[in-house]
Amino acid sequence: MTINRSRMWWTGTEAADIQEYLAAYSAVEYPTERVIQIKCANCGADTFTVRVDDEQGCAERTCTSCGVRSLIFDSQDTIDEAELEDAACPCGGETFNAAAGFALRDDGEIRWVYLGLRCTRDGVLGCYSDWKIDYSPTVHLFERI
Template sequence: MLVRVVWNDVPAHVDDQVGDGVSAELAGFLRDAVDDRPVRIAPSVCGVCGGRLFFVLVDDVEGGAERECSGCGSRAFVADSEEFWEDVDPGAAACPCGGEEFEAAVAFSLADDGSVRWVTVGLRCRRDGAVGAYVDWKIDYGPTDHLLSMA
């Protein structure tokens, strides 16, 4: 279920939506990290066990991310990352505190026609709660509706 977002300190677009289970800290950070387009912020949830904590590989050169559930070890790509993954050299996401286990969410920035234009992966460290945008990339093709279910 998606809900309309309103934050006291972060200007939110009237059409912003945040999925159930995204922490307020991570949702607010992602809203602040993206442009002024409307966003859909979706939580990363393991399709096998329903887990919400992950180890994450990111490629910040081409853009892309793969997550591994810390509960069951299943892996999934974020958005269209799999299409380019063979050609990249990803690294493990790590918090400045040394933590490598994260709550993950994805902000999909939307164009006026509702298509996805940017994908931003936000992570919240399980150890110290620090949040950050670890990778983002532009989407320059259509249709893009399938991406919205690939957080």
């Protein structure tokens, strides 16, 4: 795991670098306390195309290996109102490693979710979507990645 912070955008050498990036990205307001690397439940691959609507709090990933689409976090609740747009790296790359970040409340319930991505073309790291979770229980969201 190596993150280069010397350029305009941080870059990572592997998917696990998303965890450190999300920790730094979220440090001020709602720090990530748990990060889970996203893998396809169907085939186990770890590269995806991603579509997001940050205003509605909605994200969808499509496995580049088997083509299975999955909504992330509680996106099923907002998909009908969402206008999903393709995530793209500044380099133009549209294939990513992905990780789910979670900020927790004192009682262990999820307060905020983060979708961190690493471009497989040039390694640029970013948080492509994040939103507040204002209900409970929330434990099911750890599995909806």
